[in-house]
Amino acid sequence: MAAFDETWQFPIPSTSRGRGFEWDSRDEALMDRAIALARSVPETATLPNPRVGALIVEDGIIVSEGYHARDGGPHAERIALHNLGRLPKHEAQMIVTLEPCSTTGRTGSCCERILAARNIRRVVIGTIDPNPAHAGRGIRLLLEARIEVVWGVRTAACEALNPRFNARMLALPRTQGRHRKLPSHGQPA
Ligand SMILES: [Zn+2]
Numbered sequence: 073m074a075a076f077d078e079t080w081q082f083p084i085p086s087t088s089r090g091r092g093f094e095w096d097s098r099d100e101a102l103m104d105r106a107i108a109l110a111r112s113v114p115e116t117a118t119l120p121n122p123r124v125g126a127l128i129v130e131d132g133i134i135v136s137e138g139y140h141a142r143d144g145g146p147h148a149e150r151i152a153l154h155n156l157g158r159l160p161k162h163e164a165q166m167i168v169t170l171e172p173c174s175t176t177g178r179t180g181s182c183c184e185r186i187l188a189a190r191n192i193r194r195v196v197i198g199t200i201d202p203n204p205a206h207a208g209r210g211i212r213l214l215l216e217a218r219i220e221v222v223w224g225v226r227t228a229a230c231e232a233l234n235p236r237f238n239a240r241m242l243a244l245p246r247t248q249g250r251h252r253k254l255p256s257h258g259q260p261a
Contacts, residue, residue: 093222099196102127102134102167103226106198109139110148110169110233117142122234124148126168128192130161147173149182153189160191169198169230171223174209183213197223198230202241 109125117123118140126148128136138151146154149172153160172182172195186192195214200223201207214221231238 093220095196095222095225098132099167099222099225102129103169103196103198103230105134105137106148106167106169107226107229107233109137110230112139113141115234115236119143119236120240122170122237124168124170124233126152126166128152128156128160129165129167130163135160135164147182150185153185160189162191163193164189164191165194165196166192167196169226169233171197171199171201171207172210172214173201174206174213183210186214186219187217192219194220194222196225197221198226199223202238204241204244 106125106127109127110123111125113123115123121140121143123140124147125139126137127134136152136156138146138148138153138155140146140148140151149166149168152166166186172186174181174183186195197211201210211221211223
């Protein structure tokens with residue numbers, strides 16, 4: 073499996089595609105379902121937050137779903153894990169339309185929640201967080217926990233979920249001095 077390019081810098085552009093890991097049409101089909109979940113609510117319902125959909129997949133089968141329904145409500149990843157009602161099975165995957173949040177806000181960090189679920193081996197992400205202060209942070213946290221991460225799956229459709237959120241985030245000032253290298257040890261053994 074290819075190593076990550078250590079010259080990669082954070083924040084990473086939202087159009088970047090995950091390197092080193094592959095995805096296929098099954099991942100795209102699952103992402104389409106996550107996108108449909110995110111679309112369960114109008115964009116105005118979640119503003120200023122984005123619409124997000126998430127799935128938990130075990131042995132290729134969707135076993136739980138979640139979406140962000142309203143501003144201040146729990147995030148899609150957390151709902152999907154809650155709805156599962158148990159720890160995911162070993163080797164489970166999460167499919168999510170937006171990079172999981174890495175900073176604890178009103179509802180806690182989804183990266184922390186994913187790690188607490190222990191058995192999620194792979195996370196498939198549609199788009200990187202467009203907030204320049206956060207872009208790539210969630211991916212980095214997951215990689216450092218030796219979870220396989222791919223991103224850039226159905227990016228255009230995932231970005232189209234949140235035109236207003238994206239515009240607001242991209243208008244934020246570029247952060248200085250936050251550039252960090254991707255970990256070289258992200259890929260599972
Ligand atoms: Zn979150």
